[in-house]
Amino acid sequence: MTTTTYPQVLTRRMTEHPADSHTLARYEATGGYQQARAAMGMTREQLVETVKESGLIGRGGAGFSAGMKWSFLAPPRPSYLVVNGDESEPGTFKDRQLLERDPHQMIEGIIIASVANEVHEAFIYIRGEYPKPARRVQHAIDEAYAAGYLGDGIFGSDYQLDVTVHLGGGAYICGEETALINSLEGRRGEPRLKPPYFPAAKGLYMLPTIVNNVETVSNLPHILEMGADAYKALGHDKDTGTFLFSVSGHVKRPGNYELPHGITWRELIFDIAGGMLDGRELKAWIPGGASAPWFVPEEHLDMPITKDDCGQAGSMLGSGAVIVMDDSTCMVKAAERVVRFFAHESCGQCTPCREGTTWMQQILARIEEGHGRAVDLDLLLDVSDNISPGLAWPPKMTTICPLGPSAVSPVTSLAKYFREEVEAHVTEGRCPLG
Ligand SMILES: Cc1cc2nc3c(=O)[nH]c(=O)nc-3n(C[C@H](O)[C@H](O)[C@H](O)COP(=O)(O)O)c2cc1C
Ligand code: SF4
DSSP states (O other): OOSSSSSOOOTTHHHHTTTTSHHHHHHHHHHTTHHHHHHHTSSSHHHHHHHHHOOOOOSSSSBHHHHHHTTTSSSSSOOOOOOOOOOTTTTTOOOHHHHHOOHHHHHHHHHHHHHHTTEEEEEEETTTTOOOHHHHHHHHHHHEEEEEEEBBBBGGGGBEEEEEEEEEOOOOGGHHHHHHHHHTTTTTOOOOOOOTTTTTTSGGGGGGGGEEHHHHHHHHHHHHHOOOOHHHHHHHHHHHOOOOEEEEEEESSEEEEEEEEEEEIIIIIISSOOOOOGGOEEEESSSSEEEEEEOOOHHHSBBBBHHHHHHEEEEEETTTTEEEEEEOOOOHHHHHHHHHHHHHOOOOSSSSHHHHHHHHHHHHHHHHHTOOOTTHEEEEEEHHHHSGGGGGGGGHHHHHHTHHHHHHHHHHHHHOOOOOHHHHHHHSSOTTTO
């Protein structure tokens, strides 16, 4: 975790006590589990209302109100809570730190979310490539059971809550909530059709299920502790609370930063992340994970970082992953690399995604290798249009889930900002950057 002068909430303990921030002893010595205790005396309505009032938006990428999602939970019980720690979006690495360095903060959030949603069985789905975070989480769960904070009669009440850790097999698509649910059930990790399979109505084992991201859940103890108004005041306008940005690429100080919304991209990239390496120029950045359309300095550097501003500019903050590229970057190569990822991770259910992402990757590869044709950019856009009709933002889709349209983002970004660079590859028969 890299610190700034902005208030730290979720990351304070790991910054101030790096040696033992993951232990129960440190967690309790710094006020831990007081809010879960308090939640035991609150009703579902009180908890849902508090989270709604706080304006907490899910941190997994879709940006949906947490309190609103909770209020949609269908009446049949039992209901389940699933915490999404699949974190496979390229450029995103904030949940890893939360899992590894402050697992009790998330577990306290799980207790609060469970009481609010009448859940007695919660699951934490962690990507398979995160063995240390998974070990730390399991150890923290064992500590919480031994202390009487999980299991039968938690905190001396008659409430029972069990929590199970499940390691994924490394598939990006299992981060999509319905694919994750399939995977938890032991099925292939393939997204389900929505409707009818909205998890809050028909989720795990076809029962009502709340799926929330690790960071979303980790916010809950702080919302109860400081109250909805103080939590809101930490943020900017509709973007309440703090937000974890994972900054990577050609910057001097890559890392995770806990920041309020409303600062500008210039402040994030140059002041906070230290600016460009080796005195190079900023060429472009991906503002919200590999699925997001790109931004360029001429248009976006002084734009405030808010959900609405990003949306109006044709992109999104997504999971908070900012990938910065300098002027040595071949944009065709960058697009090919991102599209190759999506082609590899496509689950294959939908023809436009299964076939289209592979075609797009092959076309980009031949342009990058100097074998491109003059029609190739139009062909890329045509294939993209079959996946995401109209090439609009937010994307429309011919597919079951948004993975297919995610592969379109680098292509539309190329066409919008780097058409000349693509054409130079074709006319010169090589990468113009050498
Ligand atoms: C292809 C794809 C991958 C996703 N990967 C993740 C992920 O790794 N972690 C995550 O929390 N949400 C991921 N999501 C979003 C989830 O479907 C879901 O919206 C989220 O877990 C809900 O939690 P939240 O409301 O707290 O954000 C992904 C969505 C898609 C379409
Ligand atoms: S869009 Fe792609 S990843 Fe999503 S369900 Fe269809 S084939 Fe699978």
